[in-house]
Amino acid sequence: MLYFAYGMNTNREGMAYRCPSAISLGPARLLDHAFRFAGPADVVVEPGSYVDGVLWDITPECLMALDILEGYPYYYNRAPLQVEHDGEIVNATTYFMVEGHEDSLPSQSYFDMVLEGYCDHGVPRDQLHNALVLPEDVAH
Numbered sequence: 001m002l003y004f005a006y007g008m009n010t011n012r013e014g015m016a017y018r019c020p021s022a023i024s025l026g027p028a029r030l031l032d033h034a035f036r037f038a039g040p041a042d043v044v045v046e047p048g049s050y051v052d053g054v055l056w057d058i059t060p061e062c063l064m065a066l067d068i069l070e071g072y073p074y075y076y077n078r079a080p081l082q083v084e085h086d087g088e089i090v091n092a093t094t095y096f097m098v099e100g101h102e103d104s105l106p107s108q109s110y111f112d113m114v115l116e117g118y119c120d121h122g123v124p125r126d127q128l129h130n131a132l133v134l135p136e137d138v139a140h
Helices: 012-018 060-070 108-121 126-130 135-139
Strands: 002-005 023-037 041-057 076-085 088-097
Touching: 002 023, 002 060, 002 076, 012 060, 012 108, 023 088, 023 108, 023 126, 041 076, 041 088, 041 108, 060 076, 060 088, 108 126
Parallel strands: 002 088
Antiparallel strands: 002 041, 023 041, 023 076, 076 088
C-alpha cells in the first residue's frame, strides 16, 4: 500500500521506529494541495498547487501504527489522494487535519525532524520555509 508523507513521517529514523516494514520510494508530489503548519504539518486542498514529500510502501500494520500516531480519525483524517511519483500518477493514502486547526508555527524540534527527512530524501525544502510565515505576518 502506498503512503504519502509530508511532515514528521518523511524522517527515516522516525519511520523505522514506527513502521519498521516501510520502504521509502523517494520524493513524490501531492497534487492540488498546499502545505501549511498548524503546529504539526498539514495539507489543504488548493487546485493547481502541490506539496512535496516522500512516498512509502507500507503494510497494513504500518497503517495501523500511523493511525494511532496521527489520532485518526479525530485529529487527522486520511484518504487516497493523487500523487506524482517518477512521472506517474498514483493513489496514496495521505493524512490531513480535520477542520478547526489554525495556522501556527511548529516547535523547533518538530521542524528540525521534518527538515532532516526532506534532506535525507532529496525533497525540495522551500515549502517548509515558506510555511514559517503565517498569513497574519504577511499583512504587517
